[in-house]
Amino acid sequence: MGLTDLFNMSKPEGDKQKELIRQLAVLGVKNPSLCFQCAKCTSGCEAMKLLELQPHSVMASVKTGFLDEMMNSDVIWACVGCFKCKERCPQEMSPVDVMFILKNWYVMSGGSLPGDYQNLLQGILSTGYIQEPVEVLDKDNKGWSREKLGLPKRGHPKNINGFMSALSQLAAEKL
Amino acid sequence: MIRKLGFYPGCVMSAEQYAYEMSIREVLPDLGVELVDLENTSCCGAPLRSVNLLMQMYLSARNIAVCEEKGLDMFVPCALGHLSLVETKNRLNNSKELREKIVKKLKENEGLEYRGDLEIYHTVDLLHDVIGVERIKEKVSNPVKWKIACHYGCHTIRYTEAGRPDAAEHPSKMEEIIKAIGGETWNYSEKLNCCGAPLMVTHKEAALTKTGEKLKAVKDRGFDALAIVCPYGGRLLDGKQEKAGSTIGEKLDVPVFYLTQLVGLAVGRNPDRLGLNLNLSPVDRLI
Numbered sequence: 337m338g339l340t341d342l343f344n345m346s347k348p349e350g351d352k353q354k355e356l357i358r359q360l361a362v363l364g365v366k367n368p369s370l371c372f373q374c375a376k377c378t379s380g381c382e383a384m385k386l387l388e389l390q391p392h393s394v395m396a397s398v399k400t401g402f403l404d405e406m407m408n409s410d411v412i413w414a415c416v417g418c419f420k421c422k423e424r425c426p427q428e429m430s431p432v433d434v435m436f437i438l439k440n441w442y443v444m445s446g447g448s449l450p451g452d453y454q455n456l457l458q459g460i461l462s463t464g465y466i467q468e469p470v471e472v473l474d475k476d477n478k479g480w481s482r483e484k485l486g487l488p489k490r491g492h493p494k495n496i497n498g499f500m501s502a503l504s505q506l507a508a509e510k511l
Numbered sequence: 512m513i514r515k516l517g518f519y520p521g522c523v524m525s526a527e528q529y530a531y532e533m534s535i536r537e538v539l540p541d542l543g544v545e546l547v548d549l550e551n552t553s554c555c556g557a558p559l560r561s562v563n564l565l566m567q568m569y570l571s572a573r574n575i576a577v578c579e580e581k582g583l584d585m586f587v588p589c590a591l592g593h594l595s596l597v598e599t600k601n602r603l604n605n606s607k608e609l610r611e612k613i614v615k616k617l618k619e620n621e622g623l624e625y626r627g628d629l630e631i632y633h634t635v636d637l638l639h640d641v642i643g644v645e646r647i648k649e650k651v652s653n654p655v656k657w658k659i660a661c662h663y664g665c666h667t668i669r670y671t672e673a674g675r676p677d678a679a680e681h682p683s684k685m686e687e688i689i690k691a692i693g694g695e696t697w698n699y700s701e702k703l704n705c706c707g708a709p710l711m712v713t714h715k716e717a718a719l720t721k722t723g724e725k726l727k728a729v730k731d732r733g734f735d736a737l738a739i740v741c742p743y744g745g746r747l748l749d750g751k752q753e754k755a756g757s758t759i760g761e762k763l764d765v766p767v768f769y770l771t772q773l774v775g776l777a778v779g780r781n782p783d784r785l786g787l788n789l790n791l792s793p794v795d796r797l798i
Contacts, residue, residue, distance in 0.1 A: 418665040440561070456712065499620065
């Protein structure tokens with residue numbers, strides 16, 4: 337769907353839009369309705385050239401009420417999270433935060449996690465980290481662990497049950 | 512001057528980017544910074560922003576609380592981790608609702624007390640602002656006389672509102688450090704470009720293409736080496752040059768160093784203790 341279509345087809349403001357504005361406010365981010373479509377975000381977007389992400393189009397969709405469509409779209413998962421759009425927006429908007437919230441909603445609605453996200457999440461829930469220390473190989477294929485290098489053991493959540501319980505409670509809560 | 516800081520390495524450095532951690536531990540005490548290891552740490556939550564922002568902020572807040580328990584300010588050499596912690600600290604200061612929710616969960620589930628009034632440093636501001644370029648310069652015994660490009664990494668410099676170690680559009684602190692240790696450096700058009708690392712989770716090819724383009728730019732601009740301050744970036748820029756090169760049809764062989772390794776070499780620390788044997792890019796060509 338092109339931009340012209342979106343401008344002609346805007347949906348009336350619904351509960352989801354109000355909820356998005358509320359959640360952005362919790363994060364200290366302004367209402368996306370102030371976006372005036374200058375596309376400065378898209379001109380600097382790190383995922384534009386390779387993955388065709390256009391943050392200003394995401395903002396247009398959100399403004400015109402196409403939240404379900406955006407939330408379930410693959411395109412928001414192309415965001416690198418480099419924060420250039422947030423840094424450069426003349427209206428102090430934050431497409432990157434809008435996309436984080438939409439992705440959160442997709443996950444909360446039961447959407448399956450793309451790519452390696454399931455592994456990252458599983459790692460954090462079971463050990464506290466996205467990955468366990470490994471033995472790395474140097475250029476001569478010799479293996480080096482933290483221990484062999486004389487590095488101390490890394491810290492880990494002491495009360496792992498309390499840690500896991502806090503995270504699972506939060507998984508079901510609204511921002 | 513001895514400054515004591517809680518050392519929070521985060522996931523990637525403590526799991527595989529050992530060269531960064533080794534060089535930090537080797538170099539900083541010599542420059543007046545004593546590092547205190549923290550025992551109760553976890554992931555900072557940054558990789559979970561897309562999945563659940565509340566979890567992300569909980570994880571960041573708990574690591575802050577773990578450091579506050581020791582009554583110390585914090586050193587977070589990972590760019591993603593630094594942004595996540597600093598941003599969470601700001602957000603909990605600005606939203607009473609959010610603060611109450613997270614603080615209560617920390618207390619009830621893990622018995623942690625969150626205050627959020629500590630300073631959080633990254634490698635760039637620690638070296639440049641706290642230790643100071645002059646102090647580093649005084650210690651130099653073995654200047655690194657190479658042409659070195661600087662790569663800050665997205666999260667080291669953005670976004671300004673969160674309070675970052677250097678300026679978003681024209682960062683210069685790494686360059687000042689490189690000059691202080693004897694190197695030559697200049698700005699290049701691709702300096703602020705992303706290395707692609709966060710895309711490894713969902714779009715591996717695109718991530719490697721970005722890594723390749725970044726390294727090719729460094730090579731084409733006539734630099735001898737690249738200096739970095741981000742373990743997530745190091746994993747690709749140093750560790751995946753062959754794959755990155757093959758995605759863009761180039762042979763890439765750019766020596767990539769952590770900034771702390773370069774400072775270590777310049778101030779005469781033992782190269783074996785700087786983890787230089789662990790860099791997978793051809794650093795031995797220069798040393």
